[in-house]
Amino acid sequence: MNKLRLRSLLAFLFAFALIAAACGSDSDTASDDGGSSDDSSSSDDDGSSDDSSGDDGAASGLEGTLRVLIHQNPPGVEFFESFNDDFEAANPGVNVEMAVVKADDIPTVNQTRLNANDIDVTTISVTGFDKAVQPYMSDVDTPFWQQLIEAGLLMDLSDQPYVQNYDEAAIADGSFDGGVYSLGLGRTIYSGVFVNLDLLADVGIDVPTTWDELVSACDAVTDAGFKCMIAGGQDGWPVFVGTYGLLGALYPDQAGMVEGLWTGDLKWNDERGLELFDRYATYADMLDAESAGLTGDSAGPRFAAGDVAFGPMGAWMAGPIDDAASFEWTYIPFPGADDAADNQTFFGKYDMSLAVAAETPVADIAHAYLAAFSDPATYNDFANATNYLPTQPTAELSNTLGAATAPILQQGNFAIGQEQLYVNPKGAGQWAIGREAALWLYNGDFGDPVEAANQVQADLESGLAG
Amino acid sequence: MAATQQRNLFGGGRQLIYPWLLLLPGLGFYLLIGVGPSLATAIYSFTDATGIRNIPISWVGFDNYDEFLFQGARSRDNLDALQRTLIFMVLVTVIQFGIGLVMALLVNQKLRGRLVFRTLFFVPFILGVAVQGLMWKLFLRPGGGPMDDLFGLLGMESQFLAGTNAFYWVIVVQIWANAGFTMVIFLAGMQTIPTDLFEAAAVDGASGWQLFKNVTWPQLTPAVNTNFLLNIIGSLQAWMLFLVLTGYKKGVQVLGYVVYAEAFGQTGTATFRQGYAAAASIVLFILVLVLGMAANAFVTRRERKYL
Numbered sequence: 001m002n003k004l005r006l007r008s009l010l011a012f013l014f015a016f017a018l019i020a021a022a023c024g025s026d027s028d029t030a031s032d033d034g035g036s037s038d039d040s041s042s043s044d045d046d047g048s049s050d051d052s053s054g055d056d057g058a059a060s061g062l063e064g065t066l067r068v069l070i071h072q073n074p075p076g077v078e079f080f081e082s083f084n085d086d087f088e089a090a091n092p093g094v095n096v097e098m099a100v101v102k103a104d105d106i107p108t109v110n111q112t113r114l115n116a117n118d119i120d121v122t123t124i125s126v127t128g129f130d131k132a133v134q135p136y137m138s139d140v141d142t143p144f145w146q147q148l149i150e151a152g153l154l155m156d157l158s159d160q161p162y163v164q165n166y167d168e169a170a171i172a173d174g175s176f177d178g179g180v181y182s183l184g185l186g187r188t189i190y191s192g193v194f195v196n197l198d199l200l201a202d203v204g205i206d207v208p209t210t211w212d213e214l215v216s217a218c219d220a221v222t223d224a225g226f227k228c229m230i231a232g233g234q235d236g237w238p239v240f241v242g243t244y245g246l247l248g249a250l251y252p253d254q255a256g257m258v259e260g261l262w263t264g265d266l267k268w269n270d271e272r273g274l275e276l277f278d279r280y281a282t283y284a285d286m287l288d289a290e291s292a293g294l295t296g297d298s299a300g301p302r303f304a305a306g307d308v309a310f311g312p313m314g315a316w317m318a319g320p321i322d323d324a325a326s327f328e329w330t331y332i333p334f335p336g337a338d339d340a341a342d343n344q345t346f347f348g349k350y351d352m353s354l355a356v357a358a359e360t361p362v363a364d365i366a367h368a369y370l371a372a373f374s375d376p377a378t379y380n381d382f383a384n385a386t387n388y389l390p391t392q393p394t395a396e397l398s399n400t401l402g403a404a405t406a407p408i409l410q411q412g413n414f415a416i417g418q419e420q421l422y423v424n425p426k427g428a429g430q431w432a433i434g435r436e437a438a439l440w441l442y443n444g445d446f447g448d449p450v451e452a453a454n455q456v457q458a459d460l461e462s463g464l465a466g
Numbered sequence: 467m468a469a470t471q472q473r474n475l476f477g478g479g480r481q482l483i484y485p486w487l488l489l490l491p492g493l494g495f496y497l498l499i500g501v502g503p504s505l506a507t508a509i510y511s512f513t514d515a516t517g518i519r520n521i522p523i524s525w526v527g528f529d530n531y532d533e534f535l536f537q538g539a540r541s542r543d544n545l546d547a548l549q550r551t552l553i554f555m556v557l558v559t560v561i562q563f564g565i566g567l568v569m570a571l572l573v574n575q576k577l578r579g580r581l582v583f584r585t586l587f588f589v590p591f592i593l594g595v596a597v598q599g600l601m602w603k604l605f606l607r608p609g610g611g612p613m614d615d616l617f618g619l620l621g622m623e624s625q626f627l628a629g630t631n632a633f634y635w636v637i638v639v640q641i642w643a644n645a646g647f648t649m650v651i652f653l654a655g656m657q658t659i660p661t662d663l664f665e666a667a668a669v670d671g672a673s674g675w676q677l678f679k680n681v682t683w684p685q686l687t688p689a690v691n692t693n694f695l696l697n698i699i700g701s702l703q704a705w706m707l708f709l710v711l712t713g714y715k716k717g718v719q720v721l722g723y724v725v726y727a728e729a730f731g732q733t734g735t736a737t738f739r740q741g742y743a744a745a746a747s748i749v750l751f752i753l754v755l756v757l758g759m760a761a762n763a764f765v766t767r768r769e770r771k772y773l
Contacts, residue, residue: 104713104732107730107731107732107736107738108730108731108732111517111518111730111731111738114518115517115518115519127736130736131736141737141739142737143736143737144731144736144737144738145736147516147518147521147737147738148518150521151518151519151520151521152520153518153519153520233628234603234607234608234627234628235628235713236628236712236713236715237713289608289609289623290608290609291609292608292609292625292628292629293607293608293609293610293611293614293628294609426533426537426538426540427533427537427538427539427540427541428538428539428540429538429539429540429542429543430539430540430543430716430717431539431716432539440716443625443628443629443630444625444629444630445630445716445717458539459539462538462539462540463538463539463540465538466537466538
């Protein structure tokens with residue numbers, strides 16, 4: 001009987017050991033289906049392959065699986081799916097496994113998958129290399145992209161010929177400490193307003209070019225029985241994005257504004273700050289109540305229904321609007337300043353930025369993939385599919401958004417906005433990020449713009465004092 | 467006698483080691499996936515860990531706790547989150563407990579269709595947070611959602627999850643999602659009560675309320691205590707519904723969500739602060755521990771009184 005018990009015990013322990021072994025064998029499995037090309041494949045120290053094909057997109061002879069991560073952006077996803085098919089067709093030995101995650105989850109997924117060396121080409125950011133720590137800032141954490149570079153998890157692409165297909169500003173945005181770590185695939189504008197030209201014509205008013213004209217136009221539109229403005233407010237974003245134009249109109253030097261807030265030369269509740277908050281309150285009043293129920297994605301199609309005059313939204317909404325609208329529209333800088341000449345700049349950010357994992361076992365395929373994508377003709381198609389402002393000098397938008405924005409962009413009037421430049425001091429309160437205040441006034445978190453401005457400044461100073 | 471039986475089960479002498487060997491796998495798992503990460507979290511809370519490999523980790527002492535609890539307006543926001551966590555716990559525990567009890571009493575009656583109602587009441591619990599969140603997001607959509615239409619008929623308006631009362635709407639969803647589970651535990655308890663107790667009390671002329679007060683309630687003590695503890699601990703740890711329904715919204719998040727957001731760069735600062743998040747989670751752990759122990763002491767006293 002005792003022997004029987006002993007055998008049972010041993011059998012149990014054996015079974016347990018088998019289970020434990022199975023649990024621990026993940027790396028081998030991952031290597032089989034993810035790592036693909038043999039690990040002996042000819043990668044040298046910087047991750048490049050002996051087979052340096054791919055510079056021109058012709059990557060024949062490559063074998064393996066390339067794991068790609070991009071963010072949820074319907075036209076972008078559609079383009080990448082098609083591009084991946086073409087890439088696989090041109091490289092029969094290559095299998096592209098693409099994962100798509102929400103933009104908000106990009107930092108988290110990058111952290112986990114780069115830590116596990118489970119990704120080869122990744123969307124490292126949807127806001128470029130932003131929130132960089134400036135010399136005048138103290139006691140702040142470095143942004144995640146810098147953490148990943150300093151951890152040695154991203155590959156330096158400086159020597160890759162395809163990098164030179166992009167313009168200097170885009171390369172500079174993806175650079176850190178002398179290396180190039182990401183390809184900025186496009187810029188996007190978040191400070192503009194879609195304008196329903198047919199509706200304005202029906203009401204008998206011109207496209208507003210100043211703040212007063214905008215307020216008057218709104219009154220005229222609502223008097224005529226239409227809605228003035230809508231934006232996506234259900235998720236707390238991007239309803240306030242339109243006001244980044246207001247912010248830019250009153251603070252054209254956005255980098256200087258950030259420095260001023262940090263050094264105390266500017267305050268959210270000084271004269272100009274209070275003017276800004278007053279206009280935020282007016283903006284909140286101009287937004288139709290329906291905005292609270294609209295998600296960021298649904299606001300564009302809703303604007304396209306035709307009964308709304310203005311859509312303060314990011315330029316990324318141009319595609320859905322163009323697809324659904326049966327009226328003439330344009331996209332203008334938010335007319336937030338009193339002088340029309342001061343409303344001639346678009347503010348925005350770098351959007352999708354691709355990077356290569358430093359320890360990818362398929363560096364040759366990753367470079368071939370990026371080289372093929374960076375081919376000017378392919379890239380031009382991508383920019384037009386996604387409505388990104390091109391970061392390759394040879395590409396141009398040949399659609400309605402391109403026509404609407406060209407007069408301003410050709411003068412070089414695009415600037416990185418405050419959202420990308422501002423770093424919150426440690427200890428600052430939740431209201432310190434004043435650029436979002438229009439939302440709080442819209443939601444009713446604050447009833448009075450002066451009260452909101454004072455709270456924002458107090459929360460900021462609380463962090464600066466720490 | 468019991469000791470003799472225990473000895474006989476595994477024999478004597480060296481064979482006494484068998485039960486300990488049998489315990490080893492379970493104990494190993496518990497140490498590995500239970501105690502280990504908890505201890506690691508406590509240690510990480512004294513560091514500047516980012517969660518990114520290759521980045522050196524430095525010992526920062528109590529800096530994370532100091533920042534979380536005392537530094538600037540941020541500590542005010544954290545304490546507000548702590549307060550909201552407690553409010554959430556109290557409201558969810560009390561209301562969910564009450565609704566679950568009433569539902570259990572109703573479906574424990576010999577009524578037609580009671581099995582259907584038992585299923586209907588329990589279904590929300592098994593849907594999962596993502597589905598629960600999606601359903602309620604659609605249901606509470608301002609500008610045309612069903613609840614908005616209902617409010618409109620009553621001459622009321624609300625921005626629901628987009629407005630300042632979003633916190634209370636999440637409480638509604640949390641209760642809706644979990645009341646069925648509370649009901650099932652109560653129902654199981656009710657079905658263990660001997661029917662002759664009710665029959666005897668009825669013969670003595672007890673009213674419905676007296677039956678509940680003097681028979682059902684005392685006999686439900688184990689179920690009451692279980693629900694009480696589960697509701698308290700569950701509501702203190704709940705944060706995923708906030709993630710799905712409101713995102714990282716100012717004036718809404720509870721402590722569990724703060725931990726997640728700080729750890730994974732979701733606060734808008736785009737940095738990974740897992741050391742700081744670990745400190746926040748230790749604060750949450752202490753809160754759960756203190757309240758859990760207090761609740762446990764309360765239910766233990768209650769058990770002594772009724773059982």
